[in-house]
Amino acid sequence: MNVIRHWLRQPYARLIALMGLVLIVPLCLRAALGWSNPFGYLSDLGIASLLIVLLHRRSWWVALPVLLAWGFMTLATAELVCAVGRFPSASDLHYLIDPQFLENSTSAGFSQPWLATALLLGLVAWLITHWVGRSTPALVLPRGAWVAPLLLIFAHWGAQHQYPSEEDQWRLFSLPHQLLAASVGDVQAGTEEWLEGNLVDAPPQMSGLIQLDLDGQKLLAAPGRARNVLIITLEGVPGAYIGVNRQALHSSYQENLMPNLGRWAERAMSTPDYVLHSHQTIRGLYAMLCGDYDKLDNGTPKGVEMLTQSERNLACLPSQLHKHGFATHYLQGAGLRFMAKDKIMPHIGFDATHGLEWFTNSSYLEFPWGKDDKAFFEGALDYVSQLKKQKKPWMLTLLTVGTHQPYSAPENYLRHYETPKLAAVGYLDDALGQFLSDLERQGILADTLVVITSDESHGIDGVRLASSWGFNLVLAPEQAQLPKVKSGVYGHIDLSASILDYLALPVPSTLSGRSLFRDYETGREIMSFTNGKLRYHDGKGTLTECDFQQRCRYYASDGFIADRATFTGQYAGNRARQITARATALNHSLLRTQLNQHYQFGSSTIIPLKAQIKDDWADNLIGAQYLEMPKGSHTRVRLTVRSVNPQQNAHILLKAKELERDVQLGLPAEMVVTADHPLKMDFSFDNPEPRKAFSFHLLGYGFGAVEVSDFSVITELPVTPEILKDPPVESSAQPS
Missing domain, CATH: 2.60.120 (Jelly Rolls)
Known part of the structure; x- marks a missing residue:
């Protein structure tokens, strides 16, 4: 004990404790979670050295709030990446220090409990060195110590420009470094605009993004025979979970997390290169059901904006099917009032809109958002049985919630899988597999067009573009006439036009996109905004990706989703602003301004x-x-x-x-x-x-x-x- 007390009183004790907290713990985190990348380690070294020169020799009450905020961000970042496969953006900073976020995210416990323990012990050790050694002056750092963080951060910047990497941001940056780089990027962009003076950017070319393209060769010689339409939307499921998709795109990801859905995919028409345009359920549903891009940023969702419209909502898929004699229904496993779905869904044409309040069957487990997936699909089967008794054709859209954070599953699934997230995915797969089998047994698949997709992607660590990688499985009465794998690039923006085209119904010109039931000889333009990156494919073999630093990189890539692509260059300035201008123009398709x-x-x-x-x-x-x-x-x-x-x-x-x-x-x-x-x-x-x-x-x-x-x-x-x-x-x- 005396030896420890003696060591704690040494001038270097505080420095070693601080280094252990802000340097050793992040490096261990990066190695333990498989985020190993030279850029990432360099970023950790740069931020650690900056914290050391800023906080060493400062009073504990001055340094403690900074270290608490840093530790809180480190822990919450690990939880967010492990939960939804997304690195925080600058707009998420307050989200990460909101107790509500941590309470919801960790209701089943921390996914990385050792990190919370290490941060707490490191902070306590640092405080002890301050208390025991309060009468001992701390070790004085060399005058040149301030140069170290500047050199490390500059080296990171230079290496990123010389050897750009398209890996996930959490592999390349620590969160404080990313926020710092984003701020510098904003200043740089403003400086470039000022230096260019009165140069006016040419209006972006938008026709390829907003046009309705039904000029492709039809896959079916006659209108589809299906009488009904069933859209099954799975919360947060990426396209990489589907084996057919992985094989078609030669993906290096090989985890078979949804074998039941994979077996149904082998019977369906699957579209491997299927793009999700944004995060958030309400945005995905809007793009699917209304044939339009939702906001490619964090602005007001267009579903909410649609509430101020009295014409564009009539072009949405439910309204169009209602117009042509379908009974249109929407059913989800959560309450409807969140994100105003109780208003949006009727407004875009659903005759009946139901949420958690509709279900009378018991749940198998408690879940804060609503029905667990097994109970949901059991209720949905009853709903379909009621629709089957009607004389009118029907359209039903289903939305699950069980694979939404915080993930939850029965105890036997939690024991079988490594994380609650994987257990929830497995639970969904079993419930969905049983639901589809029940539909087939009841003869519903014989006269129903079934589309299985997801609203957004919760991402997969280490899988390229996983946050934008969706899936689309089509089960139709004419299955033998449809290809097993649908070639070409498609996305949620195409779903409404595709279903109307299958039914040979008129497609409103205000819808955008292509039809999944046609083959096209040429590529097409398409965009997405996920994981903080704006992506644009020009349809001619080039994918451009613009990051938070206002820097765009472009790659040679025949399609949008690919396991790898060849880096061909990067740019900023006017060309980068053209990409942003396209996204801005799409954002304003409903409202030119948020005023009035x-x-x-x-x-x-x-x-x-x-x-x-x-x-x-x-x-x-x-x-x-x-x-x-x-x-x-x-x-x-x-x-x-x-x-x-x-x-x-x-x-x-x-x-x-x-x-x-x-x-x-x-x-x-x-x-x-x-x-x-x-x-x-x-x-x-x-x-x-x-x-x-x-x-x-x-x-x-x-x-x-x-x-x-x-x-x-x-x-x-x-x-x-x-x-x-x-x-x-x-x-x-x-x-x-």
Whole structure:
């Protein structure tokens, strides 16, 4: 003990403890998780040396908050990458320090518990050296120590330019380094624009991205014989999980995680080079069902924007099938109000829209988002049986939620698989396999066009473009006439046109894309924005990928999804801005501006309350999420909530979040709402800087039900100086 105390009092003890925390732990993390890459190790060395020169010899109370934030980001980054295969972007920084994120992500425990333990022990050891050696001056670093982090970071930058790598960002950067590089990239882009002076960029060529192309050779000589349409959407499943896809694209990934789905893929028409255009379920569903790119950034989802439209929604697939005599239905395993699907789905043409409230069958396990996949498909089979009794043809879209973070599966699956994520995928595969077998046994496949796909991809570490790699399996009565493997590049933007083309129904000219039921002699342009990278394929053998540093690299690649591609060059400046301009033009296909838009999320729907609030997202009573508010604008919110039952009081909270972090708007604390004294609020706030991913969370608990008759969000430019002042929040409810 005396020896340890003596060592802790040495001038170098604090330095060694700090090095162990900020250098040794990240290096061990990179090696343990298979993220080994010279660029990654160089990045860790650069950030570690920067933290050392900044924090060594500083008071513990000055350095501790920095180390806590750094450790928290390190742990949360590992959890995010392991859970969804995505490195955090700059917009995720607040997301990573939100306790709600960690609570949801780790409800089944940390995927890397040793990392949390190592960070905690390292931090405690560092604090002990400060306490025991408080009377001993710390070792003085050489004056040239400040040069080390600059040289390491500059060496990383130079090597990246000389030997560019397309590996995943978490293999190449530590999170602080990535955020620093992104900031430098923004400054560099601004400087380039300033140096180019009055040079005006030519408008981007958009026809290849937005056109409806039905000029290909038909695969079927006559209209499809299917009477009904069933779209099965699997939460977060990448195309690499399908063996047919892996073989067709010669993928080095060989894990057979979904053997049941793989066997059905061998009976189906599979499209290996199938592109997912973005993350988030609501964005994937919009692209699938409305034949249009959703936002290729973090702006307001177009499904929400569609609520302000009264014409473009009529071109969506459900509306078109309803117009031609189909009964259109939507069923998901989660509540509908999250992301306003309770409003969006009816608006785009679904006659019936159901979520968790529809199911009466018991669940096999508790899952915060809703029905586990086995219980969901059992309920879905009953739903299909009811549709089968109808005289009208029907269209049903299903959405699972069991493979959404946090992943959950029965205990026997958790014992069999290495991680909860893999166990959830295996559980989904078994449930889906049984569902498809039941459909076949009941004769439903004989007269139904079945499309199996995913809304987004939760990615796979080490697999190129896994975050954009989707899949599309088609089961049709004419299966023998369809190819086993559909060649060409397709994506979610093609699904609506494809189904209408199969049925030989008119395809609205406002839809974009190609038909999966046609062969094309030439390539096509297509884009995606996943894992923080904007990707564009020109249809002529070149894939361009633009990263967070405002730098674009281009590769020789016949298709979009490929196991490898040949790097041919890189650029920035005007050419890079043209790629961004294409994405910006696609983003504005519905609304030219976010100004003067009146979103109404209220309705006459009666919403039962839960006994307690467990999750700000899953328990949300309204769907006002991921809104976009331009710089210099002014947002006004009106809200009316009443308790339906005169004998029951409702406890209501309203929260605001930006980039998943709580935003203080001066809103009242928890309020009691009664049938006689409804909650009425009218407040506004300024947006001095652009807001993206801005969400309102209306939460309530009690034993009754409520009606949210009005929830209006209006963003506009201020008319007079007086309106810039935030009026006090008015409320007629009683404080809790």
